[in-house]
Amino acid sequence: MVRVVYFEKEPIIDTRPLARKLGAFVTLSTAELDVLERLYKRKRTFLAGHDLVHQGQEDQACYILLSGWACSYKLLHDGQRQIVDFQIPGDFLGLRSVVLHVSDHSIEPVTDIEVTEVYAFDLLDVFAKTPRLATAVLWTASRDEAMVVEHLVGIGRRGAAERIAHFLLELCARLTLVGMGSKAGYACPLNQYLIADAIGLSAVHVNRVLRQLREHGMVTFRNGYVTFDNYDRTVAFADFEVSYLDQSMPLLK
Amino acid sequence: MVRVVYFEKEPIIDTRPLARKLGAFVTLSTAELDVLERLYKRKRTFLAGHDLVHQGQEDQACYILLSGWACSYKLLHDGQRQIVDFQIPGDFLGLRSVVLHVSDHSIEPVTDIEVTEVYAFDLLDVFAKTPRLATAVLWTASRDEAMVVEHLVGIGRRGAAERIAHFLLELCARLTLVGMGSKAGYACPLNQYLIADAIGLSAVHVNRVLRQLREHGMVTFRNGYVTFDNYDRTVAFADFEVSYLDQSMPLLK
DNA sequence: CGTGCAATTGAGCACCGTCAAGTTATGTGG
DNA sequence: CCACATAACTTGACGGTGCTCAATTGCACG
Numbered sequence: 001m002v003r004v005v006y007f008e009k010e011p012i013i014d015t016r017p018l019a020r021k022l023g024a025f026v027t028l029s030t031a032e033l034d035v036l037e038r039l040y041k042r043k044r045t046f047l048a049g050h051d052l053v054h055q056g057q058e059d060q061a062c063y064i065l066l067s068g069w070a071c072s073y074k075l076l077h078d079g080q081r082q083i084v085d086f087q088i089p090g091d092f093l094g095l096r097s098v099v100l101h102v103s104d105h106s107i108e109p110v111t112d113i114e115v116t117e118v119y120a121f122d123l124l125d126v127f128a129k130t131p132r133l134a135t136a137v138l139w140t141a142s143r144d145e146a147m148v149v150e151h152l153v154g155i156g157r158r159g160a161a162e163r164i165a166h167f168l169l170e171l172c173a174r175l176t177l178v179g180m181g182s183k184a185g186y187a188c189p190l191n192q193y194l195i196a197d198a199i200g201l202s203a204v205h206v207n208r209v210l211r212q213l214r215e216h217g218m219v220t221f222r223n224g225y226v227t228f229d230n231y232d233r234t235v236a237f238a239d240f241e242v243s244y245l246d247q248s249m250p251l252l253k
Numbered sequence: 254m255v256r257v258v259y260f261e262k263e264p265i266i267d268t269r270p271l272a273r274k275l276g277a278f279v280t281l282s283t284a285e286l287d288v289l290e291r292l293y294k295r296k297r298t299f300l301a302g303h304d305l306v307h308q309g310q311e312d313q314a315c316y317i318l319l320s321g322w323a324c325s326y327k328l329l330h331d332g333q334r335q336i337v338d339f340q341i342p343g344d345f346l347g348l349r350s351v352v353l354h355v356s357d358h359s360i361e362p363v364t365d366i367e368v369t370e371v372y373a374f375d376l377l378d379v380f381a382k383t384p385r386l387a388t389a390v391l392w393t394a395s396r397d398e399a400m401v402v403e404h405l406v407g408i409g410r411r412g413a414a415e416r417i418a419h420f421l422l423e424l425c426a427r428l429t430l431v432g433m434g435s436k437a438g439y440a441c442p443l444n445q446y447l448i449a450d451a452i453g454l455s456a457v458h459v460n461r462v463l464r465q466l467r468e469h470g471m472v473t474f475r476n477g478y479v480t481f482d483n484y485d486r487t488v489a490f491a492d493f494e495v496s497y498l499d500q501s502m503p504l505l506k
Numbered sequence: 507c508g509t510g511c512a513a514t515t516g517a518g519c520a521c522c523g524t525c526a527a528g529t530t531a532t533g534t535g536g
Numbered sequence: 537c538c539a540c541a542t543a544a545c546t547t548g549a550c551g552g553t554g555c556t557c558a559a560t561t562g563c564a565c566g
């Protein structure tokens with residue numbers, strides 16, 4: 001007798017999202033998986049709106065996000081802020097802080113979040129003992145950088161509507177990778193102020209543009225949900241590169 | 254008898270700019286220096302304006318810039334381009350292309366350049382055999398990402414004048430690190446179109462703003478030279494973090 | 507039923523883009 | 537040495553995108 005198991009509804013996230021993520025880049029040996037496993041000791045919870053990491057803080061630990069959303073941002077002297085990126089389950093928080101020994105940005109949970117804490121020493125130790133993992137983390141960092149670059153291009157050269165559409169599509173792609181979204185849409189805990197700070201517009205203008213996108217039958221952002229009324233048209237409008245986050249097989253044997 | 258050697262006038266660049274750069278992060282053993290040395294086999298020259306790497310190209314080698322300036326950029330479908338970053342001697346070109354196995358951007362020499370070519374395989378081999386070097390390269394990548402992030406903040410949240418001033422100051426800081434500039438100024442092969450594409454403004458507006466900065470006695474951009482008429486005032490005006498690239502001692506013993 | 511926050515809408519204006527013309531600097535060929 | 541071409545820079549006029557200020561609505565929560 002055969003048991004049929006359906007995974008459709010289950011989130012792909014497990015207790016070791018990092019292993020899953022790095023496994024997409026290098027095929028990990030059991031010894032290497034074991035090393036990773038030992039990183040998952042300290043599970044912590046942070047509340048929405050209370051920073052984990054402050055700009056300028058030194059010798060910080062880093063975190064692996066298990067559940068919830070966070071954002072990393074920088075503050076300017078005049079009080080404005082620019083959100084650099086949002087993090088979703090499976091992402092690193094503050095990896096750069098560890099490698100550079102100083103945090104050049106702050107990190108704030110958007111919702112309540114659960115993380116595992118990894119001390120700088122432990123991480124660097126892992127790198128020294130298992131070079132393949134160092135390479136794998138370099139890959140993660142490169143992927144993050146690619147996203148920041150795409151974000152930069154959007155802010156620098158796209159109009160407000162394309163920019164917002166592109167932003168919502170990128171979130172969709174990332175969430176789909178971890179089983180939290182689809183072409184139909186996704187649950188999104190962001191408000192219009194957060195979006196405004198992320199894409200370099202005022203909240204008022206974000207609101208106006210969201211209305212346009214809704215009225216043109218592309219995307220609807222409402223009540224904590226993003227719904228694509230017409231995914232393909234939105235992709236075409238935003239000039240979105242559908243496959244740039246696709247990464248289905250290990251690149252390093 | 255003692256030989257006194259003056260280094261003042263000599264460019265700090267040697268034939269191994271990467272060794273010098275990584276040495277700022279980890280203290281390298283002679284064995285590790287030796288491994289690095291073997292990367293420097295193929296020296297190549299590229300002419301200004303002829304791309305080294307094209308967006309979308311696969312399984313690309315990467316390069317270490319020995320002399321000249323380059324820029325990495327992305328093209329949009331409507332023909333606009335966004336320059337993500339400029340590279341100066343000692344910088345990696347296309348490291349992300351190697352790690353991600355696909356280039357998500359193009360790289361173009363701004364001047365004629367000399368580079369050493371490093372094959373993806375050799376680089377990954379170095380990582381496997383000398384984990385400290387892998388960590389060091391991760392550090393380099395993180396530093397690059399920090400610069401992209403700063404660039405993002407500038408485009409998203411700073412007005413045109415602050416943005417340009419900040420941009421010129423950041424170049425100054427980077428060039429000073431490799432002995433090619435000082436608070437007085439530096440030689441700069443960029444034209445106003447390149448600056449416009451880098452900071453997300455039109456060339457016309459860049460020109461207007463440069464005039465303002467000159468008339469307010471802050472910076473002068475002219476004839477391939479950037480001259481700071483009043484460095485401190487420029488720093489204050491641009492809200493520039495003077496020390497964010499400072500890295501005078503190795504962080505990892 | 508008030509309080510507070512997010513979303514919404516309008517009016518007016520500033521910054522910056524576009525178009526267009528003109529200037530300077532440099533090089534090329536006769 | 538001059539005519540011409542080209543690239544980079546410069547300046548002005550005009551219009552639009554997106555910002556600021558301000559008021560209103562809707563909704564959750566006590």
